[in-house]
Amino acid sequence: MAYGLSNRMAAAIGIDIPMLELNTDPRKTADCIVKAAKEIIQHKGAEVIVLGCTGMVSVAEMVRQELDVPLIEPLATALKVGEMMVDLKLRHSKLGLYMTPERGKVVGY
Numbered sequence: 392m393a394y395g396l397s398n399r400m401a402a403a404i405g406i407d408i409p410m411l412e413l414n415t416d417p418r419k420t421a422d423c424i425v426k427a428a429k430e431i432i433q434h435k436g437a438e439v440i441v442l443g444c445t446g447m448v449s450v451a452e453m454v455r456q457e458l459d460v461p462l463i464e465p466l467a468t469a470l471k472v473g474e475m476m477v478d479l480k481l482r483h484s485k486l487g488l489y490m491t492p493e494r495g496k497v498v499g500y
Contacts, residue, residue: 401437404430413446421453428458439463 406423413420424447431437441463442451451464476482 401435402431403443405443410444410446413444414449417450417453420447421450421457424450424454425457428454428460428462432458432460441465445469 404427406420406427408420408423424442428437428440432440437460439461440454440458442454442465445466447454448464448466451462451467455462
């Protein structure tokens with residue numbers, strides 16, 4: 392990986408619940424996440440679990456209570472990063488990767 396993190400990631404696994412069905416049965420979703428998390432904690436040495444979808448926000452606390460490692464929930468994380476940027480009066484650079492698009496190239500907004 393370009394960020395030098397590939398040798399630090401224990402595993403990336405999914406659960407067999409489609410994204411649009413994550414909140415149909417929250418307990419089932421939480422149980423599937425916990426099972427997968429415990430497997431990579433025990434067998435791969437994971438020290439933190441990062442949920443891969445903001446659709447899991449409703450079950451994050453249930454999962455957190457069953458794990459002995461930190462759980463990072465992406466919606467709360469994104470919100471806190473946004474708050475930090477506002478508090479520190481930061482914004483993304485306009486010089487390189489995040490240049491303002493040319494007029495007419497972005498359609499539909």
